[in-house]
Amino acid sequence: MGTPARIERGILVFSIWAALGFLGLGFVLEGFTRNAIALSLLGTAIIMAALGAHIVVNAIFQQGFTTGEATLGAAAYGAMVLVFIVAWLSGGLSSANYLSGIALFGILAIGFIAYLTTRYGLRDAFSRFHPHETSSKETAR
Amino acid sequence: MTGVAAQIWLPLSLLFYTAVALYWARIAARENRDYETYFSAAHSLSSWIVAMLMAGASVSCWFLLGGSAEIGQHGFSAPALLQAGIALALPGTIFFKRMWFVCQRLRLSSQAELFRSYYQSDFLVVVSTVIAILFAIAFAGLQMRALSHIISTLTGGEASPLVVSMVLSLVMFGYVAIGGMRAVAYLGVFQTVLLCAAMVGFAGYALIDLGGFGALNSRLLALASDPNGAPLFSVSGVIHFTAGLGRADASGSPDTAMMGFGLTLAFMGFQASPLASKIVLSANNARGFAAGQTWVMAGVFGGLIVFGIAIMGAAMLVEPGLSVPNIFMTLEKVSPWFMAWLLIGAIAGVQLVSALALLVAGESLVRNVYKPYFHATLSRRDTVNLTRVVVGILALASVLMQSLTPIALSALGSVVLPMSFQLWAPLLGVTWLRWITRPAAATGVAFGLAGVILTEPLGYEILSFFGLELPWGRWPWTIHSAAWGMAANLVVVLIISAITNREAFGEEAQEVRRFLQSALRVSGRAQALRSVAWAAILIWLFLAVGPGVEFGNFAFGVPGAGRGWILGMPSLWAWSALFWVLGVGLLWFLAYKLEMASPVTAVIDAYEPRPRLHLNQGQRERERLRALVITGAVGFGLAVLIAFSFGR
Numbered sequence: 001m002g003t004p005a006r007i008e009r010g011i012l013v014f015s016i017w018a019a020l021g022f023l024g025l026g027f028v029l030e031g032f033t034r035n036a037i038a039l040s041l042l043g044t045a046i047i048m049a050a051l052g053a054h055i056v057v058n059a060i061f062q063q064g065f066t067t068g069e070a071t072l073g074a075a076a077y078g079a080m081v082l083v084f085i086v087a088w089l090s091g092g093l094s095s096a097n098y099l100s101g102i103a104l105f106g107i108l109a110i111g112f113i114a115y116l117t118t119r120y121g122l123r124d125a126f127s128r129f130h131p132h133e134t135s136s137k138e139t140a141r
Numbered sequence: 142m143t144g145v146a147a148q149i150w151l152p153l154s155l156l157f158y159t160a161v162a163l164y165w166a167r168i169a170a171r172e173n174r175d176y177e178t179y180f181s182a183a184h185s186l187s188s189w190i191v192a193m194l195m196a197g198a199s200v201s202c203w204f205l206l207g208g209s210a211e212i213g214q215h216g217f218s219a220p221a222l223l224q225a226g227i228a229l230a231l232p233g234t235i236f237f238k239r240m241w242f243v244c245q246r247l248r249l250s251s252q253a254e255l256f257r258s259y260y261q262s263d264f265l266v267v268v269s270t271v272i273a274i275l276f277a278i279a280f281a282g283l284q285m286r287a288l289s290h291i292i293s294t295l296t297g298g299e300a301s302p303l304v305v306s307m308v309l310s311l312v313m314f315g316y317v318a319i320g321g322m323r324a325v326a327y328l329g330v331f332q333t334v335l336l337c338a339a340m341v342g343f344a345g346y347a348l349i350d351l352g353g354f355g356a357l358n359s360r361l362l363a364l365a366s367d368p369n370g371a372p373l374f375s376v377s378g379v380i381h382f383t384a385g386l387g388r389a390d391a392s393g394s395p396d397t398a399m400m401g402f403g404l405t406l407a408f409m410g411f412q413a414s415p416l417a418s419k420i421v422l423s424a425n426n427a428r429g430f431a432a433g434q435t436w437v438m439a440g441v442f443g444g445l446i447v448f449g450i451a452i453m454g455a456a457m458l459v460e461p462g463l464s465v466p467n468i469f470m471t472l473e474k475v476s477p478w479f480m481a482w483l484l485i486g487a488i489a490g491v492q493l494v495s496a497l498a499l500l501v502a503g504e505s506l507v508r509n510v511y512k513p514y515f516h517a518t519l520s521r522r523d524t525v526n527l528t529r530v531v532v533g534i535l536a537l538a539s540v541l542m543q544s545l546t547p548i549a550l551s552a553l554g555s556v557v558l559p560m561s562f563q564l565w566a567p568l569l570g571v572t573w574l575r576w577i578t579r580p581a582a583a584t585g586v587a588f589g590l591a592g593v594i595l596t597e598p599l600g601y602e603i604l605s606f607f608g609l610e611l612p613w614g615r616w617p618w619t620i621h622s623a624a625w626g627m628a629a630n631l632v633v634v635l636i637i638s639a640i641t642n643r644e645a646f647g648e649e650a651q652e653v654r655r656f657l658q659s660a661l662r663v664s665g666r667a668q669a670l671r672s673v674a675w676a677a678i679l680i681w682l683f684l685a686v687g688p689g690v691e692f693g694n695f696a697f698g699v700p701g702a703g704r705g706w707i708l709g710m711p712s713l714w715a716w717s718a719l720f721w722v723l724g725v726g727l728l729w730f731l732a733y734k735l736e737m738a739s740p741v742t743a744v745i746d747a748y749e750p751r752p753r754l755h756l757n758q759g760q761r762e763r764e765r766l767r768a769l770v771i772t773g774a775v776g777f778g779l780a781v782l783i784a785f786s787f788g789r
Contacts, residue, residue, distance in 0.1 A: 007168060008187060011327055014161065015334035018485075023338065026478040 009061040013054055013069070020050035028104060032097050040100030044107055051108075055115060064119065081105055151295060151473075154481035158488065162316045165327045169320030176525040179321035180504050181250040181423045186326050188429020194326050195420050196438045197333030198497050199229045199411050202284045202490030204450045205340055206465060212454020213464060216373025220693060221401030221686040223451055223717035226443020227724030228405045228686070230434045232412035232565070234731050237421045237430040238738045239572035239661060244422050245745045246656050247649055251501070252418035252564075253509035258649040259571050260579045263514075268586055270505035272561050273415045277502040278539045279553035281495035285309065286543040286550065288491050291466050292484070295473055303544040309488065310495075310536045317496050318529040322423055325496050332489035337445065339486020342479070344449040346472075347456035347463050357452065358710050360459040365700045365711065373458065374711050375694040376401070385596070385614030395619050398688045403621020405686040410562030410623065416494070419501045428740040431732035439725045447721045451714060495539075503532040514765055517758040552599040559597070559623035563589030566634050575654055579646065581637035589630030596622040607780075608787025652748050660743055667736045674735050681727050685720035693717070 024046030031040025058064055065073070084101045087093050093101070173179055186194075208222060221228075240255070249255050256265035289306040296305075316324045351357045364370035380399040411417060421430075456463040462471075465487075472480035507528045512519045519527070542550045566585045570577030594600040601611055616622060646654075683689040693716030698707040708715045732738040 003172070004185065004187070007172065007327065008190070010168075011165075011190070011330050014165075015331050018161070018331060019334050019338040022478075022482050023342075026476070026482055029478055030476055 005061055009057060009063065012057045016050050016053045016057065020046055020053065024048075024050060028100070031100050035094050035096045037096045037100050037103075040097075041103060044100075044104045047104075048107060048111055051111060051115075077105070077108060150477040150481040151292075151484070154485050155488075158485050159312050161331065162312055162328055162492075163319075165331070166316035166320040166324040169316075169324035169327055172323055173321060176522045178323070179525045179528075180500075180508070181419070182321070182323040182326055184245075184250070184423055185425045186323075186420075186423045188424065188426060188433065190326055190330055191420055191424045192429050192433025192437045193333045194329040194493075194497075195233065195412075195417065195433060196442045197329055197336055197490070198416060198420065198494050199438060200225075200336070200442050200446070200490070201281075201494035202288065202336065202487055204446055205336070205343065205453075205487060205490060206284060206287050208446070208450045209343075209453035209457060209465060212451060213457025213461070215396055216370075216458055217451075217455075217711050217713040217717075218373060218376055218396035219401050219404065220376065220690055220713045220717045221405045223447045223714070224405060224443075224685050224721060224724060225408050226439050226446050226721060227681075227728065228408035229411055230438035230443070230728055231731075232409050232568075233417065233421075233430065233434045233438065234728055234738045236413070236568050236572050237417075237434070238427050238741070239657060240418065240568070241421050241424060241427045241430070242661060242741075242743075242745065243571060243653050243657065246660075246748050247653070248747050250419075250422050251504060251509060252415040253505050255418070255571065256567060257509070257513075259646075259653060260567060260582055260650070261647050262579060262583045264583045265567055265586060266509055268590070269415045269564070270502070270510050272557065272564070273498060273502040273505045274535065275553055275557045275560070276414060276416055277495070277498035277535050278542060279550055280557040281491065281498050282539040282543050282550050283554040284491045285495060285539065286547065288487055289543070291469055291487075294466065295469060295480070295484075303540070306540045306543050309492065310540050313492050313496050313499070314533050314536045317500050317532055321525075322419070322500060325500055326420075326423065329493050329497070332493040335486040336490035336493065337441070337486075339483050339490070340445050340449045342483050342486065343465065343468060344452040346468060346479075346483075347453055350463060351456055351460065354452075355709070357455055357459065358706075361455055361711055362700050362705050364459060374700075374713060376691050376713070379688045379691065381619045383617070383619060384612070385617035385619075387598075387601075387614035395616065397619040398686075398690050399624070400616065400619045400621055401690060402682075402687050403616070403624035405682075406562055406627060407558040407621060407623035409565070410558040410560070413564045413568055414561040415505060416497050416501050419497065419504075426742070428742065431738040431740060434738055435725065435728045435732050439728045443721050443725065447718050451717075455711075455714075499532045499535055500528075502535055503528040506531050515762050517762065552597070552602060556593055556597050556599050556622070559593040559621070559626055560590055562623045563593065563626050563630050565627070566630050571653065572657075576638055576643055577634060578638050578641045578643055580641050581634045584637055585630040585634035588633045589626040591626075592629035593622045593626035596620075596625045606788050607783045648750060649748070656748075660745070661741065663736055667734065670730075670735055674731060677727055677730065681720065681724060685717075685724060690716070 024043045027043025027046060028040050029043075031037060031043055054065075084093075084105065088098065088101075169182075173182075177183075178185075204225065208225070211219065211222060217223075243259075244250065244255055247255075247258050249258060251269075253266045253269040256262055256269060285306055286302070289302040289309065292305045293300055293302045300308075316328060320327070348354060348357065351360065361374075365374045376396060376398050378397050380397050381395070383395075386395060453463075453465070461467075469480055469484065472483065508524055511527070512524060563586050566577060566589070567582040570582050594603070595611065596613070596616055598615055601614070604611055617625075684692065690713075693713045695712060697710075697712035697715040698704065699712070700706060706712055706715070
């Protein structure tokens, strides 16, 4: 992908996450603050919509997630899961918040797996997580 | 929500926004490579970026802050405000495609250069520059002032409006100086999306707070059934022959159909401005203008105005606590993250138009006025650096005026759009009406500007300073200054074009005429539709924003005696929504069927003018500078003398 296309894709990705991602995060936080599972689910749905829009942009520009995006996404996901687990272990979570968290992380995980599966197929999706070693048979071929 | 959370989210969001702005400025600077592409992004912006940037800059934060407050104060008595999406998109549909082709042929990159090449008029160059400066200092400054006051209140007064305004301007100056037009464009898309999101967010919050669309309309119906509230839901006649606002004999509501018509004309000023021209001339092709103007500007943004802004205004009408500043205050306490999210949208809307205006004003002053008249040997690198300095000075001037001279800022800000609308005549001369001659275009604009200034507080204040008293106030006969200016402009253009030589144009103008005739010849099918188009435009103008808007007072029911509105919403609101839909259809018809903005792909070779002898300009430049200083000193002296003798 050429530089102008890469920049245009970047502008779109930034716009999507600034508008939808932050709104979704706001709703999730609002749901946690008010113990309102409906608000948290709405936030989760908006975050999923942002993820969907990001994937659509990727498809338009015929590209997957960049390394930076994947790293940032995984780090943010990991940090949120960590905070959630710590809060759960310390007993600071209500049942509504517990369910909200499970829904958020579960849906994000399922969504990501579904994306990999549809993009690369079941076997190749699994292969994305470990370095592919070229066998001696393949080398010989 | 705790106060700590409220204190964290505001600076955190501002920090995030600043980081994003500087990140994209860096990318833009790297793309620019050197100073050669600072002003126009190497004319390489994609169609969709141009469409988004144009729509965002046209709407800016004016509708969010000013438009909603206008409806909240005057109700639906000025329905022309709701047709702004169409009014803003119409000039672009008419001008952009041809302007882009002409400038591509002559290798021009700004409106001032276009006027210099086509009309060879120094006056039009200066007018274009002055309008760009007014946009940068006054128009954007007014929005920045309103926003900085809101942010200052949100910080509990810990940051004064002046400090807030300076910080926001510094961020803006940073990305304009670093990345030039490319940074303005890249960040502009991001800012446009955030602005849209904020408009939807505010409208959504207002609806949720009031209990939904039905509940909002129930309260509007109760207000309309009250004799005191009823005038808020109707246009008060076609015209009132009053002396204007601020005059003792002015009586009745100024919200007449003619006032709405004039307001629509003022909206049409933005896309005739040098700011819009800059965006158009930075595009890498002319294929996106039709879609951008029809679907993005008129469709999406027109819809946001006719529903989103109208909902915000209507909510303010029934519940004054739902004004934009009040919503910020409430959200700061209950949901600081939403407050921060909406605030970033508002900041984005202001900075979008402000950054563009600063860049264009800086370029116009340095590249189109200073360099050609006073320093022809200025290198490209020095031109860019000097522009950066001028951008900084203009930003500082705007910040200081916001704080020190808000009344002067308001007076200047109110004339920008009507003044810009006066550029319609010279732009029509370049693109469509070949019979508009050079003296006619320049003199018409001069009379148009005089018409605008003399029917606004600015003219009143200037003349009052010299001891002269105008017999009328603001907007006499309830006709907006944009309409007064255009009336004067049009009369002068018609008369002078009729009595001056229509062939007395320079080489470039002759080439433009030949080029438009050959490259953009309108097809026979489109020519056959011209009469239909004229009829459709006139009918739409008459019914949507002209005298016919009075039908909207009762077309969808008049409340009273247990009766409601037929569609459950105020009749004028429904009327406006209907004509917004028809307006989008009209623009589609003009853009595509009449081929005014339809996509055209053509390779355009640069026009090679005949070689000219370049004389040493040094002596003439020094003489010009001396003349300027002497004229300025004499003018200043005379002004002081007159003010001292007759002024108040």
